Amino acid sequence: xxxxTGYVKMNGTEINIKKTGFLKEYFGTIFTSLSSLLTGxxxxxxxxxxxxxxxxxxxxxxxxxxxxxERFRGEVTLPHNENNEHRCNGCxxxxxxxxxxxxxxxxxxxxxxxGKKKKRIDTWVYHLEMCTFCNLCIEACPSKAIxxxxxxxxxxxxxxxxxxxxxxxxxxxxxxxxx
Amino acid sequence: xxxxxxxxxxxxxxKSGEVLHxxxxxxxxxxxxxxxxxxxxxxxxxxxxxxxKKIEPHLGYIHRGIEKMCERLSYRxxxxxxxxxxxxxxxxxxxxxALAVEKxxxxxxxxxxxxIRIILAELTRIASHELWWACSGLDLGGVTPFFYAFRERxxxxxxxxxxxxxxxxQNFIVPGGVMSDxxxxxxxxxxxxxxxxxxxxxxxxxxxxxxxxxxxxxxxxGYLSREDAISYGCTGPAARGSGLSCDIRKLYPYDGxxxxxxxxIIFNEGDCWARYRVRMAEILQSVHIIEQLIDSIPDxxxxxxxxxxxxxxxxxxxxxVETARGELGVFIVSDGAATPYRCKFxxxxxxxxxxxPQMAQGAKIGDLVxxxxxxxxxxxxIDR
Amino acid sequence: MEKLHLLFVFSFSWLASxxxxxxxTGIGNSFLLLVTEMLIAGISLLAFLVILCFxxxxxxxxxxxxxxxxxxxxxxxxKGSLQIVADTVxxxxxxxxTPDGSDKFLFNLAPFVVVVTSMLxxxxxxxxxxxxxxxxxxxxxxxxxxxxxxxxxxxxxGWSSSNKYSLIGAMRSxxxxxxxxLSIGLSLxxxxxxxxxxxxxxxxxxxxxxxxxxxxxxxxxxxFIIFIIASTAEINRAPFDLTEAEQELTGGFHTEYAGxxxxxxxxxxxxxxxxxxxxxxxxxxxxxxxxxxxxLTGFNHAMDYIPSSLWFFGKTFFIIFIIxxxxxxxxxxxxxxxxxxxxxxxxPISMGNTLLVSAMAVFGWYL
Ligand code: SF4
Ligand code: SF4
Numbered sequence: 001x002x003x004x005t006g007y008v009k010m011n012g013t014e015i016n017i018k019k020t021g022f023l024k025e026y027f028g029t030i031f032t033s034l035s036s037l038l039t040g041x042x043x044x045x046x047x048x049x050x051x052x053x054x055x056x057x058x059x060x061x062x063x064x065x066x067x068x069x070e071r072f073r074g075e076v077t078l079p080h081n082e083n084n085e086h087r088c089n090g091c092x093x094x095x096x097x098x099x100x101x102x103x104x105x106x107x108x109x110x111x112x113x114x115g116k117k118k119k120r121i122d123t124w125v126y127h128l129e130m131c132t133f134c135n136l137c138i139e140a141c142p143s144k145a146i147x148x149x150x151x152x153x154x155x156x157x158x159x160x161x162x163x164x165x166x167x168x169x170x171x172x173x174x175x176x177x178x179x
Numbered sequence: 180x181x182x183x184x185x186x187x188x189x190x191x192x193x194k195s196g197e198v199l200h201x202x203x204x205x206x207x208x209x210x211x212x213x214x215x216x217x218x219x220x221x222x223x224x225x226x227x228x229x230x231x232k233k234i235e236p237h238l239g240y241i242h243r244g245i246e247k248m249c250e251r252l253s254y255r256x257x258x259x260x261x262x263x264x265x266x267x268x269x270x271x272x273x274x275x276x277a278l279a280v281e282k283x284x285x286x287x288x289x290x291x292x293x294x295i296r297i298i299l300a301e302l303t304r305i306a307s308h309e310l311w312w313a314c315s316g317l318d319l320g321g322v323t324p325f326f327y328a329f330r331e332r333x334x335x336x337x338x339x340x341x342x343x344x345x346x347x348x349q350n351f352i353v354p355g356g357v358m359s360d361x362x363x364x365x366x367x368x369x370x371x372x373x374x375x376x377x378x379x380x381x382x383x384x385x386x387x388x389x390x391x392x393x394x395x396x397x398x399x400x401g402y403l404s405r406e407d408a409i410s411y412g413c414t415g416p417a418a419r420g421s422g423l424s425c426d427i428r429k430l431y432p433y434d435g436x437x438x439x440x441x442x443x444i445i446f447n448e449g450d451c452w453a454r455y456r457v458r459m460a461e462i463l464q465s466v467h468i469i470e471q472l473i474d475s476i477p478d479x480x481x482x483x484x485x486x487x488x489x490x491x492x493x494x495x496x497x498x499x500v501e502t503a504r505g506e507l508g509v510f511i512v513s514d515g516a517a518t519p520y521r522c523k524f525x526x527x528x529x530x531x532x533x534x535x536p537q538m539a540q541g542a543k544i545g546d547l548v549x550x551x552x553x554x555x556x557x558x559x560x561i562d563r
Numbered sequence: 564m565e566k567l568h569l570l571f572v573f574s575f576s577w578l579a580s581x582x583x584x585x586x587x588t589g590i591g592n593s594f595l596l597l598v599t600e601m602l603i604a605g606i607s608l609l610a611f612l613v614i615l616c617f618x619x620x621x622x623x624x625x626x627x628x629x630x631x632x633x634x635x636x637x638x639x640x641x642k643g644s645l646q647i648v649a650d651t652v653x654x655x656x657x658x659x660x661t662p663d664g665s666d667k668f669l670f671n672l673a674p675f676v677v678v679v680t681s682m683l684x685x686x687x688x689x690x691x692x693x694x695x696x697x698x699x700x701x702x703x704x705x706x707x708x709x710x711x712x713x714x715x716x717x718x719x720x721g722w723s724s725s726n727k728y729s730l731i732g733a734m735r736s737x738x739x740x741x742x743x744x745l746s747i748g749l750s751l752x753x754x755x756x757x758x759x760x761x762x763x764x765x766x767x768x769x770x771x772x773x774x775x776x777x778x779x780x781x782x783x784x785x786x787f788i789i790f791i792i793a794s795t796a797e798i799n800r801a802p803f804d805l806t807e808a809e810q811e812l813t814g815g816f817h818t819e820y821a822g823x824x825x826x827x828x829x830x831x832x833x834x835x836x837x838x839x840x841x842x843x844x845x846x847x848x849x850x851x852x853x854x855x856x857x858x859l860t861g862f863n864h865a866m867d868y869i870p871s872s873l874w875f876f877g878k879t880f881f882i883i884f885i886i887x888x889x890x891x892x893x894x895x896x897x898x899x900x901x902x903x904x905x906x907x908x909x910x911p912i913s914m915g916n917t918l919l920v921s922a923m924a925v926f927g928w929y930l
Contacts, residue, residue, distance in 0.1 A: 037893065040893065041889075044630040044892045045630075045888065047629065047631075048626065048630050048888075051629060055633065056632075058634075
């Protein structure tokens, strides 16, 4: 099936092209090549008249129905419950686990009612612009305080908007997550 | 017709006396921005008419210092950065790093984790080969195949997203196993994808493989002899198309490949067409491997117990795996600390690229595109 | 019923003759009359071509999309139909760069040469019954000679860009167009032999009792196939788009062009596509002649009710669709394979075919 034999030299070595009667080969080639081309056209033609096979996802239009996979890694989030409480106790394991320094935990000391000094988070700084969504911080967190969010539309006009503070103002750590 | 050259026809560098070019030749720079180089590869090409006289690859446009970066990342962290080398075999790269660490620690990986790793690795290989097929069609001027292959690749990516959480740079492997257990849909969806691939492969043959134009573009083009493949250090499908047996999964099995039944695909012609057929057959082999495992994933732990801070013993450790493009070697020198003293990756694409000037000798510009398509370069893996 | 009948027989010839009459009453001077008529014809032709190109661009993108199992443009206008308009507006607002090292005069002239040559070839086409701009007695000869001039524009563009990719593209197109001219000419000649005239209207008339593709049996079928293949190569469309060859030459001869000058090349590509399809439809498929089957009078009568312009455009778009179908299915050939295909296959076959057709014409082996 060599329609167009091209140049037969290949690094100096001649390649023998099998000789089977010239006319037979000549017309045989034409028919095999035409049929191979028609096979391809049949396939594209099939898809042309079968618009139901179209696989396009109409992305911005299907926002409402778009469901991300359960484990999809969109951004690191620190979930708060209805009492504005989160589970982070400021142990900084996530900060150490992060390979590219996307997490900065600023801690402060709080005096609890029984007079003991306790380490609490002041700000939970998350650099979304540096994060590679590797999931290592989530794995490292001993109190399961952080989870991966599903949001993926992160584009903004200024990179500074991607530096996020995850703990909400006035939030406290949950009782059961303390130490 | 051979042109006879007078000395005045030769332009030399004033300082070094190096021959820059001959009269009648011209030099074009293919890349760093060029539609066929799939990234920022820069090939300096000496042409005489349309015939290629000489090629000089220029590298370094996407060098990110991943090896150096690894020296200050812990053994848990450095795995993620290898996803950014050969991003189409991200999972297999991660596996290589984890295997190196496990080898150094003498850690036994639970059988379930091993099976999961292999299934995901083979899915990655299929996805990578699908992308390669799509792009080689595109490189040779056929746009339509691209979308047919992406249909299947998308299904695989969806599985990856569901189980690993990411589509391309999964980072699902940790030293001692995998990050989390399989998603409960996993088996069902993998089986569906496998049937989809097997059902649709005939379309690939109809639109490209059997197409006479496509065959003629690949046949007898880009010849690489077995000896050259060895001396350039080519691996993967690029070398197996030249009759070189180099499948690490067969030669140095890891993670339980030794227990599986699959063939190493070898073609002896050494041209682009042979390399093309190697990859097409490998898709089927990968499907076959997954089919053996998917119903018999062993129960048990998905991760071995490891210390919080992994410290490797003093010494040098080397682990090789078969990525979709060839042999990836991970070499770690440890001085006993929590980070590697030196980390070196032997990437398949770098060696494969070095053979391209040899393959393209005397070819046309159109052939160079075909050669690059069938060698399947991923540029970030060359530079790291 | 009467009204319906009028609707069906409405034709461009009626429009043209009425316009002529109306102008004749207004303008006495015969020279002025000629100039006015030419102006009207020219402007309406330009408008027609622009609209045609919009439509072809849209059609191409939709055809490509459907073959590639995707939706294609669907944002601008209903079903994305105004996408091309939006693209044109974008191109209009782009800066028309002229590279520093280029031959500025030739560089800026080339797009116009390309467009003008492709527009010239439209003159002898018959769009409908008795509706033809210029029924010249050497119609086919005129079309082939004009279309071979397109290569000059491409060579100009490639050479003057002072870009090596453009140069290679232009040289490729020189080799390509010159060689494929031959088989185009030979395949057209087979019909000229059969119909005995170079005049397009005569050729159409000769198909009143059946299109040549049916009357001419296998030899004409072979001519038709060769014509389609060779003209695809002649207008540089995939799988013969070596002059552009995006993956090899980044853009070929128009690598350096931007903005409206680039749009000119695009325009000429679509005009060329239309012209070769129209020629194929005229020569092989009977132009505006309706489809008739032997003595089935009822059926033939029903076919006659379809306006002749619809017949012409229907056939033309059918061939355009086939050429688009090629483009979105096949990979590209290499330059030496392209030339081999012409010199080793198409040319010898069409030569032999011409002999066959001559024999047919001599012995009257057609209807
Ligand atoms: S996902 Fe990875 S990169 Fe992002 S913050 Fe967590 S550890 Fe850092
Ligand atoms: S998020 Fe988790 S790991 Fe990070 S500081 Fe809070 S508790 Fe520690």
